[in-house]
Amino acid sequence: MHELALSQGIVDLVCQQAAADGARRVRRVRIAVGVLSSVEPDAIEFCFDVVSRGTLAEGARLEIARPPGRARCVPCDAVVTVAGRDQPCPLCSERRWVLVGGDDLRVLELEVE
Amino acid sequence: MCGVCGCGGGARSDGKGEDTADHHHHDHGHPHSHPHPHSHPHAHDHSHDRDEVTPTRLLRVEQDILAKNNAHAAANRALFSAAGVFSVNLMSSPGAGKTTLLVRTLADLKGRFPAAVIEGDQQTSLDAERIRATGTPALQVNTGTGCHLDALMVTRAVGRLGLVADSVLFIENVGNLVCPAGFDLGEARRVVVLSTTEGEDKPLKYPNMIAAADLLVVNKVDLLPHLVFDVNRLVDYAHRIKPGLEVIELSAATGLGLDRWYRWLEAGIAVARQNREHEQA
Numbered sequence: 373m374h375e376l377a378l379s380q381g382i383v384d385l386v387c388q389q390a391a392a393d394g395a396r397r398v399r400r401v402r403i404a405v406g407v408l409s410s411v412e413p414d415a416i417e418f419c420f421d422v423v424s425r426g427t428l429a430e431g432a433r434l435e436i437a438r439p440p441g442r443a444r445c446v447p448c449d450a451v452v453t454v455a456g457r458d459q460p461c462p463l464c465s466e467r468r469w470v471l472v473g474g475d476d477l478r479v480l481e482l483e484v485e
Numbered sequence: 486m487c488g489v490c491g492c493g494g495g496a497r498s499d500g501k502g503e504d505t506a507d508h509h510h511h512d513h514g515h516p517h518s519h520p521h522p523h524s525h526p527h528a529h530d531h532s533h534d535r536d537e538v539t540p541t542r543l544l545r546v547e548q549d550i551l552a553k554n555n556a557h558a559a560a561n562r563a564l565f566s567a568a569g570v571f572s573v574n575l576m577s578s579p580g581a582g583k584t585t586l587l588v589r590t591l592a593d594l595k596g597r598f599p600a601a602v603i604e605g606d607q608q609t610s611l612d613a614e615r616i617r618a619t620g621t622p623a624l625q626v627n628t629g630t631g632c633h634l635d636a637l638m639v640t641r642a643v644g645r646l647g648l649v650a651d652s653v654l655f656i657e658n659v660g661n662l663v664c665p666a667g668f669d670l671g672e673a674r675r676v677v678v679l680s681t682t683e684g685e686d687k688p689l690k691y692p693n694m695i696a697a698a699d700l701l702v703v704n705k706v707d708l709l710p711h712l713v714f715d716v717n718r719l720v721d722y723a724h725r726i727k728p729g730l731e732v733i734e735l736s737a738a739t740g741l742g743l744d745r746w747y748r749w750l751e752a753g754i755a756v757a758r759q760n761r762e763h764e765q766a
Contacts, residue, residue, distance in 0.1 A: 374633055374664035381550045389546055399541050403550070410667050410693040457692035458725040467725055471696070477550040477667075485541045 375412060378477065379419035383429050385479050390428045395484030398432040402481045406474040408441040408457060428484075441474035554668055557636035561671025564643065569651040569761030571753040574670050576694065577678035578687075579660030582704040584612045586678065586737040586746075587655055591619040593740075594747060598754055599652035603642045605634040605659045612657065622646060633664035636671055651758045653750060662691040674753060680705040681714045688722040695726040700733065700749065707736035 445461040602623040613625035677698040735742030
């Protein structure tokens with residue numbers, strides 16, 4: 373359950389930003405959990421509720437975007453979408469690519485009051 | 486439409502169009518019960534206007550959730566680099582043989598270079614005791630319910646353990662093929678240990694761990710005659726996740742293949758020392 377540690381990271385980041393803005397409450401938090409990250413969005417949601425209790429983010433709605441895996445294929449010299457780390461390039465069917473996105477964990481934006 | 490007599494909801498038999506109003510009650514012999522508790526809507530005297538009138542504003546953040554850990558990892562990396570320490574993060578599932586590999590390595594290479602070990606486990610200091618029995622300093626980090634080491638735990642452990650110049654620091658992570666993959670500790674190299682008593686398909690099942698690895702050690706190859714296990718298939722799966730990933734097959738129990746592992750370590754130690762000398766020059 374590294375999602376608990378990650379949720380703590382999310383709440384820390386969110387509260388820091390909200391406090392710096394003089395917010396009284398965080399209404400909504402939007403995060404990105406890449407499809408190829410090693411993170412389970414449901415577990416993040418569960419942990420976020422627990423960890424945010426007693427903070428500015430308590431009761432905030434958590435929205436989770438799921439950016440797809442993006443890879444630069446070496447033979448094609450193109451950026452393609454890949455469904456898994458073992459998946460070949462959809463253009464040339466080779467597995468000679470470098471991941472460039474979709475393994476990310478980011479806080480994107482907050483709605484505060 | 487009534488399922489018993491066909492009244493209501495459908496075309497009337499007299500051809501006068503839809504019948505929706507004339508549904509009647511049927512008598513039947515059993516009482517109805519509520520199989521589950523439920524709430525009923527209630528009247529209340531407060532309004533919900535607050536949510537609609539409180540002005541809200543949008544804050545763009547765009548920050549990595551792991552930024553804090555990554556900052557600690559960068560600090561560790563700088564510390565290791567300045568001291569010429571070759572740091573190795575060892576990861577595997579429980580029972581793959583990380584500690585056995587370390588104990589054997591430390592015994593075999595004793596006196597060749599200074600070494601220290603940070604042992605991560607949820608509970609007990611059993612592994613640190615096994616390491617200390619070889620004469621190598623070891624510090625146990627218990628993560629409690631935590632499933633991985635993070636960079637700050639390593640910072641604190643290094644603070645207590647101290648760093649010896651031009652040494653190797655082994656960081657044995659909590660036995661787990663999922664969580665440790667996401668946390669940079671500031672290590673120079675990540676080594677994943679898989680053993681022949683596990684499935685060949687582990688790389689496909691835990692792709693993030695393989696993707697994070699700099700070296701794959703296949704342990705317990707001495708058992709291959711007794712097992713249905715195809716090492717080539719394991720390596721093929723690992724290369725599907727990370728093409729070109731270096732693989733060393735060995736047995737920590739019998740010593741088979743350890744020479745390659747020792748050469749790999751010594752090369753890393755030499756590079757760490759050269760980098761330190763270069764930085765200081």
